[in-house]
Amino acid sequence: MTNKINIFRKFSGVYPVIIALFLMISTHLSASEPQEDAVVIVQEGDGSHAIDPHAKGSEKKMDISAVAFEHVLDAHSWHFWGEDHEAVSMPLPVILYSNVKGLQMFMSSRFEHGHASYNGYSLYEERIVSENATESVYDFSITKNVAQMFLSMILMLWLFISIANSYKTQGLTTAPKGKQSFFEPLIVFVRDDLAKNNIGGKNYEKFVPYLLTVFFLILINNVFGMLPIGANLTGNIAFTLVMSVITLIVTNLNGNKHYWHHIFAPPAPKAIWIILIPIEIVGIFTKPFALMIRLFANMTAGHIIIISLIGLIFIFKTTMASFVAVPFALFISVLECLVAVLQAYIFTMLTALFIGTACADHNEDGAHNEDDEAVAVKHH
Amino acid sequence: MIGSIAAVGAGLAVIGAGIGIGQIGGHAMDAIARQPEASSKIQTTMIIAAALVEGAALFGIVVALLGNNPQ
Numbered sequence: 290m291t292n293k294i295n296i297f298r299k300f301s302g303v304y305p306v307i308i309a310l311f312l313m314i315s316t317h318l319s320a321s322e323p324q325e326d327a328v329v330i331v332q333e334g335d336g337s338h339a340i341d342p343h344a345k346g347s348e349k350k351m352d353i354s355a356v357a358f359e360h361v362l363d364a365h366s367w368h369f370w371g372e373d374h375e376a377v378s379m380p381l382p383v384i385l386y387s388n389v390k391g392l393q394m395f396m397s398s399r400f401e402h403g404h405a406s407y408n409g410y411s412l413y414e415e416r417i418v419s420e421n422a423t424e425s426v427y428d429f430s431i432t433k434n435v436a437q438m439f440l441s442m443i444l445m446l447w448l449f450i451s452i453a454n455s456y457k458t459q460g461l462t463t464a465p466k467g468k469q470s471f472f473e474p475l476i477v478f479v480r481d482d483l484a485k486n487n488i489g490g491k492n493y494e495k496f497v498p499y500l501l502t503v504f505f506l507i508l509i510n511n512v513f514g515m516l517p518i519g520a521n522l523t524g525n526i527a528f529t530l531v532m533s534v535i536t537l538i539v540t541n542l543n544g545n546k547h548y549w550h551h552i553f554a555p556p557a558p559k560a561i562w563i564i565l566i567p568i569e570i571v572g573i574f575t576k577p578f579a580l581m582i583r584l585f586a587n588m589t590a591g592h593i594i595i596i597s598l599i600g601l602i603f604i605f606k607t608t609m610a611s612f613v614a615v616p617f618a619l620f621i622s623v624l625e626c627l628v629a630v631l632q633a634y635i636f637t638m639l640t641a642l643f644i645g646t647a648c649a650d651h652n653e654d655g656a657h658n659e660d661d662e663a664v665a666v667k668h669h
Numbered sequence: 670m671i672g673s674i675a676a677v678g679a680g681l682a683v684i685g686a687g688i689g690i691g692q693i694g695g696h697a698m699d700a701i702a703r704q705p706e707a708s709s710k711i712q713t714t715m716i717i718a719a720a721l722v723e724g725a726a727l728f729g730i731v732v733a734l735l736g737n738n739p740q
Contacts, residue, residue: 582724582731583720586730587724587727590730631720635717635720638717
């Protein structure tokens, strides 16, 4: 045992050297790519062209916010790498329903990255606009975020069905191996520390599937968003809106008598009911609203920070800036990995907490019962 | 005047986050110093409270992003 520690001590001086070498090589590689004159070019009169932040031109300042928002927002094609004409990107289906022309489906490659219009529709800043001003178009396309969602759904289905099958074939008493051994602690954590602690009581198990779905969906999509070729799904406010609406529905459908009693007839002096009841009613909606905003803002802000830090290299137009920017961006990326897991945990924990307060069993709480009985006696 | 007032708003929101999370961290360190055995519980609670405070500050940042009017 001491032999191993001594050998470790002898070689441990090598690690800082390796890290320093890695940082220097990575900054050299990232800076030695041909730096275009990072500019913003104003389009020639035609309003349907989006501002192209990668175009070459005169010496205007680099518009980092345009690049950052292009990365965090949804798009009709999945862009992997490359700029302009040597861009490697995958076009995605565009599905439109218009009240004039009916259902239309075509690939987004027809738009040629916003430079062409097809069948009376053109792409303006990744939104479909129609040439006919009176036509209203409903966009049901498979955009990058939707494709990402399908991908993560397929991944989750494969993962959890195969884990469940391995429990079926091996039985519950053999040691887990493979994917099982990675996911079992997480699943047991959600069941015990989140569901049982916060919901408790006799019926916590019926909420565990929903909590597990929420936890793993947010976790897997957060991790996908961190990858360079991934899409920022959890930073899409429509996605978080739907998740928080489902939480709202699940919470309020399972509200028991005490929960609604607390909202519409709170155990407080009747004089302040006039203020308290509207606050309680608004409180039903603000709690899922906060869930939505928290997840969306954390993910979007994190991606914008990373892109802005790397964009510092382009703002200062010098290789030396990369010695500052890349370690910073590395630090923030590690922090974002923590935030990815943490936000999944927080969303799930707060959902469990809200469900717990909605279907809480008040029989154990003696003092609370007396309040309820006093209020009930006053009413009847 | 260069820039937009939305950036000033976002900066002000971050002051609140900084004060809040700083207080949480400080009190957590006091608690761990008093009772080192409970340090893992305290650490978990600290992380949860920090995420909630950060959520509140991010409300401000989201409004700043919404209200940003680039010239």
